[in-house]
Each structure stands twice: as C-alpha cells, then as structure tokens.
Amino acid sequence: MELPEVEVVCRQMEKVLIGKKIVGAWGHPSKRFSPAKKSVGYTIQNIDRHGKYILLKMKEPYELICHLGMSGSLSLRPIKPEDETITALQLNKKYIRARWFFGAGESFGAGKGVGENVGENVGENAANKMSEIMELRDVRRFGWVFFVEEGNYSDIPTLQDAGPDALKPNFTVDGFYKALKSSRQNIKTQLLNQRAVAGLGNIYVDEALFDAGISPLRKSLSYERTEDLHKAIIKALNKGLKYGGTTLRDYRTFTGERGTHQNHLNCYDRGGQPCKKCQKPLSHIKLGGRGTTYCKTCQK
Numbered sequence: 001m002e003l004p005e006v007e008v009v010c011r012q013m014e015k016v017l018i019g020k021k022i023v024g025a026w027g028h029p030s031k032r033f034s035p036a037k038k039s040v041g042y043t044i045q046n047i048d049r050h051g052k053y054i055l056l057k058m059k060e061p062y063e064l065i066c067h068l069g070m071s072g073s074l075s076l077r078p079i080k081p082e083d084e085t086i087t088a089l090q091l092n093k094k095y096i097r098a099r100w101f102f103g104a105g106e107s108f109g110a111g112k113g114v115g116e117n118v119g120e121n122v123g124e125n126a127a128n129k130m131s132e133i134m135e136l137r138d139v140r141r142f143g144w145v146f147f148v149e150e151g152n153y154s155d156i157p158t159l160q161d162a163g164p165d166a167l168k169p170n171f172t173v174d175g176f177y178k179a180l181k182s183s184r185q186n187i188k189t190q191l192l193n194q195r196a197v198a199g200l201g202n203i204y205v206d207e208a209l210f211d212a213g214i215s216p217l218r219k220s221l222s223y224e225r226t227e228d229l230h231k232a233i234i235k236a237l238n239k240g241l242k243y244g245g246t247t248l249r250d251y252r253t254f255t256g257e258r259g260t261h262q263n264h265l266n267c268y269d270r271g272g273q274p275c276k277k278c279q280k281p282l283s284h285i286k287l288g289g290r291g292t293t294y295c296k297t298c299q300k
C-alpha cells in the first residue's frame, strides 16, 4: 500500500471520524498492534498522513498512528450485539488485529472487558456506551499501530527519518536533488527507502521512473533530470489517487471499495509486454530484492 491508497483512506476517514471519542480499544498482544489500547479516552481532532503513515491526531497532544503494511485495511461500522462477546481467538480467525470503539459519554477503560488473551471477552459491558467500531484487518501482519506524544516519532524510525511527503509543498526539487546526491545507492532503492521522499513503493516508483525516462539502476541524476523525476512522481501519485488507488490483491478503501488504478498502469508488473513508448518488450529484473520493470530503450 502506497501514498495514493493511504490518502484515499485518510480522506474517507476525515468525513466520519473527526470529533469521535475512542471509548474502548483492543489490540492483538503482539508489539505491532497492542499499542492500540493506549488510545482509549482520547478524541480524534484531525486526520493527517506522512508518506504511508496515517496520523490520527487527538484533541489532546497525542497521535494514534497506523501503518497498513502490504495488505492491511481499516473500516468503520455500527456496533453489533455479537461484538460484545467475540473472543480474541475469533478476531484472530478474521485477521482482525486491532479494534477501536467509538461513542459518546464516559470512556470505557482499557482494562476490564477488552481482553488480550485468547478466549477472553473483548467487548463485555461495552455496547451500551458504544455506537461504532473501527477494525484493522491485516492478513499478513505487516502493519503497525503506535500511540505516541504528538510529534514524538523516536520509536518509529521509518517515520522519524522519512523525507518530505511526496504530495506536500515541502517536497521541492532543490531538497530532492540534495537528498539524492547524498546517497550512492541506485535511484529505485533510494525512492523505496523513503529518505529522499516519503510515500512511494514498488508500483509508483516503477511508474514514475518510466514516465521520466530514468533507469532504476542509475546512481546519480543531473538537476534537470531530478526536476523531471520530481514532476513524474507527483503525476504518478495523482493518477493513482484519481482512480481511487491500486488494488492488486487486498487493498480496500475505508468504505470497502477497490481502486481501479491497476487497469491504467504503464510499466509496473508489465514485464515482457510491449513498452507503451517504443513497443519493445519491457524488462523485469530484481533490484535490491524487489521486482522491477523498466524499458531498457526508453529509460537511461
């Protein structure tokens, strides 16, 4: 899941979560998801995003941060009677790793009734005070949940060290040029590691490099070519956003729809098929362990 998919989720969350108080929460007992419980008692003031991280900023100086990994999804629905008695084991079978209860009135403590252990009741006494439930479903468990003091990302190195978000105004050609110049890695690896710019993964890196005519293997770029790449990155992400994101396997928006950008890809996952610029077959290679598609003729 990359920036456009996460941005679609954030825009939908914004419409329904602002002003809601978290009155109960549960997290799978692993380090990745257990911090969900710390958010009980706080009220969501706004939804922000940095790269692939969703930042739910509270009225109080705290942030609930979700990273959906490869295939996680978040959804909101009205609470049902069975939510009161569902066990951690049953949640696990549905690949639900964290859940948050919303409602008005007194907050429901993180202790009693929001069990962590298999077989324990995770909604007991809760339903009368709660009206909606948000669930994080993550089959492959590459997601993360954090609850931190506002702006304190020291426990989240990939967020702490991330470059500017690719769709925010502080992603400038000058800053991008300097950041790329300071590394000797190939351009694809640099774009994936989030340090020069945050938000891109395999799909949008392959698309942007193809559009800019830049080989993923290149290790340095002139200022002019950096400018082309900067433009191509923003263009590729906005195109993904326009189609509601890319659904290859699991991606669903906050309201459960699939994206359609997978039907409009120019390069990603098209290895062996004709290049849309020169008609020669696109090459597929492994680069830093990641599958990479590019045109040897058009990308130099």
Ligand SMILES: [Zn+2]
Binding pocket: 275, 276, 277, 278, 279, 280, 295, 296, 297, 298, 299
């Ligand atoms: Zn070509």
